[in-house]
Amino acid sequence: MPPTCTPTLPVILTPSADSSTPQRHSNPDDGSPVTDGRGSLDRVTVGIGLRPGTTSDRIVRAVEEVVGDYRIACLATLDTRAAEPEVRAAAAILGVALLGFTAEELSAVEVAHSSPRTESAVGTPSVAEAAALLAGNGESACGRTIVDGIVVAVVYADPI
Secondary structure: OOOOOOOOOOOOOOOOOOOOOOOOOEOOOOOOEOEOOOOEOOEEEEEEEOOOOOOHHHHHHHHHHHHOOOEEEEEEEEHHHHOOHHHHHHHHHHOOEEEEEOHHHHHOOOOOOOOHHHHHHHOOOOOHHHHHHHHOOOOEEEEEEEEOOEEEEEEEOOOO
């Protein structure tokens, strides 16, 4: 069974007196996203970390396996990777915006997982997780996941 992203904190959908307050739409039984038939009601930003030359098909497959029913607001990654044709093609296939952040911007983000190897290779200890956090609201939707050598991190896009 492929890895799928489920919320880190299950939340029951409850009516709010203030309709401007976004709410997480999670199944109280298992924490899985509640859907409206077109996908999850929650939007997420997806950070990706990958090696140069990774094909768009592999990127799309990895993202879709991890994201599951969530709606993707954008992909985010290191600026040099965002300039690669295959990464741009993956964003186009998914129909989402692509954001690129400098190694300096990514290095400034506090993350749960860091890699000395990644820092040595690209100048920042985290790409996927830091990029997702910068592009999203800072609340992790699920942990960092590696699929076929591609690191995928998912963060809620909408403010809480």
